[in-house]
Amino acid sequence: MSQDSDKHELKIGICGLGTVGGGTFNLLRSKHAELTRRVGMNLNITHVATRNPADSLKNSGVKVSTDVFAVANDPGVDLVVELIGGFEPALELVLKAIENGKHVVTANKALIAVHGNEIFAAARKKGVVVAYESAVAGGIPIIKALREGLAANSIQWLAGIINGTSNYILTEMGENNRDFPDVLKEAQAKGYAEADPTFDIEGIDAAHKLAILAANAFGTGLDFDRVYTEGISHITTSDIAYAEELGYRIKHLGISRITEQGIELRVHPTLISDQTLIANVNGVMNAVVVKGDSSGSTLYYGAGAGAEATASSVVADVIDIARSNRESCQQALIPPLAFDKLQGEMRILDIEEIESGYYLRIPAKDEVGVMAGISQVLTDYGINIEAVIQKEPGYDESEPNIVPVVILTAPTVEKNMNVAIKAIEEMSEVAGKVTRIRVEHFDGENE
């Protein structure tokens, strides 16, 4: 296949030259020779669209437009790289590129999570590839692992730290005993968090990524609307300290699991044993554990964001398409969501249907019998207590009259836990809302 490789060329159009777009442009240009050596064909940028073209582009030999649709409609472009982000005009752009028979590479997780079903159907009709490795976990080739490397497996569950901002904040809170607002401010100053951090800290970004991971794991379509999503803004440094005392870390996880009843899709803070590898993934780093029925547990770790790491996944997608885009072979080889034929409709479980262990922090009054009362309520609902921490009154300086009672429970159905918590909050010995964080015990040994 290499004999005539010099005659071959893949003509690339890039839409958007922001952080990731600029990184992609630079990577493709600076490594042109090495990439040709890898692929056996030239990866040439022929056209870019950017709102404010830099002067340096003028002499680059690349066509420059301000309108992204000029790239999607350019007959001199085989593959459109969509890096403008957001829904509009990104969706229209991607559909136009597909309509024109061009392959598409995108890093746009929101677009894929929300409009992926429509996009993949259009791509299939046209026989073109829509690749999106960079949309999940930046520089980690997790989509490839899920839909190719682990393709012989029935995936049982996956769990990932898939939002670097949240992981950075939780790590800093734990390691340096700093409050959430304080760390958030620093993360914003360092560029780890946006000016409006809602997407990251409320779990929406992670929910986009989880929807994509789960669709690939289980061969369902994308079900972003059904992801249960809970952020980290209610986690306190004392929760982190209590968890540590019990041998756990608090991580913001995206979890998806197939059960007899249906598929779990949930994003929330989670206590996990400090003996697991994923509990030791700190700072802005990402990691995903995937449990296959044959492979057992596998873990993938790396940078979840950043111009270079994300660009490296964008270009890996470009290389995949180039490798399968020779003249004799111009079709989509790898199904976009891992399965050539998707599952029929699968039931997504409501969060009340899932089973989990729970960490409960209960603001009790300093009264005789409070612990006995709480234990009785849990027993009434058939919930076993696995561990308890009760500190002396005044332990928390900000609430000197409160005795914090921390309880770790055995797994129970969430609906049952909800009524138990309501009953505890109604006790006269309890002074306020119960904090509840789910606990996961992964069934591998060392994840």
Add this chain to the structure above:
Amino acid sequence: MSQDSDKHELKIGICGLGTVGGGTFNLLRSKHAELTRRVGMNLNITHVATRNPADSLKNSGVKVSTDVFAVANDPGVDLVVELIGGFEPALELVLKAIENGKHVVTANKALIAVHGNEIFAAARKKGVVVAYESAVAGGIPIIKALREGLAANSIQWLAGIINGTSNYILTEMGENNRDFPDVLKEAQAKGYAEADPTFDIEGIDAAHKLAILAANAFGTGLDFDRVYTEGISHITTSDIAYAEELGYRIKHLGISRITEQGIELRVHPTLISDQTLIANVNGVMNAVVVKGDSSGSTLYYGAGAGAEATASSVVADVIDIARSNRESCQQALIPPLAFDKLQGEMRILDIEEIESGYYLRIPAKDEVGVMAGISQVLTDYGINIEAVIQKEPGYDESEPNIVPVVILTAPTVEKNMNVAIKAIEEMSEVAGKVTRIRVEHFDGENE
């Protein structure tokens, strides 16, 4: 591509029905429907060769031979899965299958490491695929990650725990303070180690895998003969305890790094910070860290052996070939060693040329000035001391007159360290051989 998927079929011949072969047979048969849904084509076993055919095979509808070449010569086989192991007749079998225009999937790490260059050249000439994901790190899709997922990167280095037996032994020695021979015996009883454990504990198995990983990382051919190989049989529980006191774990690593002088290829016990993820990979598990210039450090973790995990990688290779083997597209798309055009001759560094930090355990006599003398020798050779542990005489009950002096040095060239060690061993205050273990500081943060 799916409209006529039912008409498509990949006809698979399996040579060898041992542990992995049996696992592969069962996986392909039991998951036939799910795999068809993934691939959009039927993966059918049409012929197996095994020395002692089980009765159950008779009614399986599969042709059964005792001669593996019957499979390689069968026109009713598109793809030969070689799971007989060893060099002969495996090499001849693989070359015959290629000659007959059949794709090959193999788990045979020794065969690929030693004869890969010849095999890949033959496959290229014939336009068929030789896939070997299962040859390295069992169920972890590390070959795919290296040559596809990270294809946009210039790989800078990689380091892996790629022999589960050695990792199990070192983990047990450290966690339970048990001696090497004792743990080895248990590993043999549990089936983690062979009756003749040489391949595993002397690092040969790891060297096979490292040669394959490095070839994929750097686009060189395979250079198994040039891998520096050192096993774990000289590691003592006191080395593990001293390392722990200094904040390190001892892991048996395969390391390959590209430097201005050439490529490092080495397998040996290594001290790594206990704060890294890879230091916390325990028992029989495997993990590989890959540092790309764009992606940064990424880590891949999972089961390195076992029938099911290995079979899952064998079948993933089968699926890759099936996906790219449709009528309109019958060529090898992914170069077998990551690069379409391999590097020209690259220099492999001799172990004396590498730079490393060192852990030294020196059996000193209980005499005045011994520490000063040792320090002076190291200073004479320009070697900086980073940490020292000196215990009181009698600390090691088996050698009551010896004062073990443990030193951690800054990085120096190995050749320089070798002469310094020789000088130390010649000191009258030193009672015997110096134990030397290399120390690695990976330049990522959390590997």
